[in-house]
Amino acid sequence: MSSYPPTLLRLIKQFAKLPGIGEKTATRLALHILNISSQGAASLAQNILDVKEKIKLCSVCFGLADTELCNICADPGRNNGVLCVVEEADDLMALEKSGVFKGRYHVLHGALSPLNGIGPDDLKIKQLVDRIRKNGIKEVILANNTDVEGEATASYLAKLLSSLPVRVTRIASGIPIGCDIKYTDQVTLKRAMEGRRGI
Amino acid sequence: MSSYPPTLLRLIKQFAKLPGIGEKTATRLALHILNISSQGAASLAQNILDVKEKIKLCSVCFGLADTELCNICADPGRNNGVLCVVEEADDLMALEKSGVFKGRYHVLHGALSPLNGIGPDDLKIKQLVDRIRKNGIKEVILANNTDVEGEATASYLAKLLSSLPVRVTRIASGIPIGCDIKYTDQVTLKRAMEGRRGI
Numbered sequence: 001m002s003s004y005p006p007t008l009l010r011l012i013k014q015f016a017k018l019p020g021i022g023e024k025t026a027t028r029l030a031l032h033i034l035n036i037s038s039q040g041a042a043s044l045a046q047n048i049l050d051v052k053e054k055i056k057l058c059s060v061c062f063g064l065a066d067t068e069l070c071n072i073c074a075d076p077g078r079n080n081g082v083l084c085v086v087e088e089a090d091d092l093m094a095l096e097k098s099g100v101f102k103g104r105y106h107v108l109h110g111a112l113s114p115l116n117g118i119g120p121d122d123l124k125i126k127q128l129v130d131r132i133r134k135n136g137i138k139e140v141i142l143a144n145n146t147d148v149e150g151e152a153t154a155s156y157l158a159k160l161l162s163s164l165p166v167r168v169t170r171i172a173s174g175i176p177i178g179c180d181i182k183y184t185d186q187v188t189l190k191r192a193m194e195g196r197r198g199i
Numbered sequence: 200m201s202s203y204p205p206t207l208l209r210l211i212k213q214f215a216k217l218p219g220i221g222e223k224t225a226t227r228l229a230l231h232i233l234n235i236s237s238q239g240a241a242s243l244a245q246n247i248l249d250v251k252e253k254i255k256l257c258s259v260c261f262g263l264a265d266t267e268l269c270n271i272c273a274d275p276g277r278n279n280g281v282l283c284v285v286e287e288a289d290d291l292m293a294l295e296k297s298g299v300f301k302g303r304y305h306v307l308h309g310a311l312s313p314l315n316g317i318g319p320d321d322l323k324i325k326q327l328v329d330r331i332r333k334n335g336i337k338e339v340i341l342a343n344n345t346d347v348e349g350e351a352t353a354s355y356l357a358k359l360l361s362s363l364p365v366r367v368t369r370i371a372s373g374i375p376i377g378c379d380i381k382y383t384d385q386v387t388l389k390r391a392m393e394g395r396r397g398i
Binding site: 003004005006007008010011014018019020021025027028029030031032033034038041042043044045046047048049050051052053054055064065066067070071072089090092093096097 | 202203204205206207209210213217218219220224226227228229230231232233237240241242243244245246247248249250251252253254263264265266269270271288289291292295296
């Protein structure tokens with residue numbers, strides 16, 4: 001490593017800090033930057049700055065936006081009666097890609113995790129309750145992750161929202177499509193059996 | 200994808216252009232940039248610009264440098280009598296990491312490839328011959344890659360340099376360390392047998 005010029009070495013070290021990028025990939029990326037046009041490099045650098053500067057949280061759903069409202073909250077064609085609660089903005093994007101949901105979203109920005117000191121006040125839970133109260137929401141779909149924190153957060157929300165005149169549902173757990181029953185873990189199998197439906 | 204704010208989408212697309220980075224990793228990186236400090240993002244952007252602006256080719260060996268001479272050419276402690284010829288700057292770095300070579304380097308910046316229109320004049324071959332003539336080099340080690348182009352380039356150089364008063368050697372081909380003979384390809388095995396040495 002010490003043979004690389006210091007300027008290049010700095011970029012390699014910075015790339016290596018990115019998630020999923022090791023020293024070898026970081027070196028490859030830095031050498032690639034050397035080979036692209038100055039214009040391309042300037043554009044990449046500018047976009048990194050732009051993202052930090054311009055991307056804010058949507059004032060309604062707390063998803064990512066570069067305007068006051070995100071694309072989804074600004075879309076008049078969506079169903080105002082159904083609210084899908086997710087942990088992070090990329091969960092929202094994954095659901096959007098599936099194209100299955102046409103209502104509104106609410107991004108909590110995390111999950112309850114007492115061990116890490118994350119309580120209800122650290123998430124957008126108060127704002128969720130306000131939205132449900134004010135906007136005549138008929139159904140709240142809890143699409144929290146199915147890990148321990150996500151499940152605990154969903155249970156907490158279900159209890160919290162039970163006093164409101166709104167139907168609260170949890171996204172289904174079960175065997176993912178394309179999977180072998182024999183390779184599926186026991187907890188998932190238990191959930192899949194419990195959640196069985198008539199066909 | 201269309202649900203991401205345009206600013207973020209631009210950065211995702213730019214990351215996805217980097218080698219070995221697909222759309223999912225690009226998204227992960229862009230979201231990571233959102234979460235790091237503004238200072239960290241500014242520093243990354245600045246380093247990308249710095250690399251494009253400051254990294255030049257060393258005026259002697261054509262390796263990467265941010266000064267007139269690269270670290271290796273500027274090091275007075277290295278053996279001036281031996282020159283190791285490599286295709287690219289990262290080949291040089293790989294050899295440096297192994298710590299086995301203490302001479303000087305010469306980076307060709309590619310390999311002969313008539314099909315792609317790359318001839319001797321497109322590589323730093325003239326400069327190599329000049330260096331050997333002027334600097335009293337005693338041995339030239341051809342560490343070109345062992346693919347078709349690299350082998351052809353090494354053969355070309357061996358012939359070209361045969362008229363000069365210098366020993367020309369080729370880095371050894373054979374079975375990599377840690378490999379099974381049974382999984383080694385036939386050409387490598389042939390080379391390994393031809394290159395056998397007394398122990």
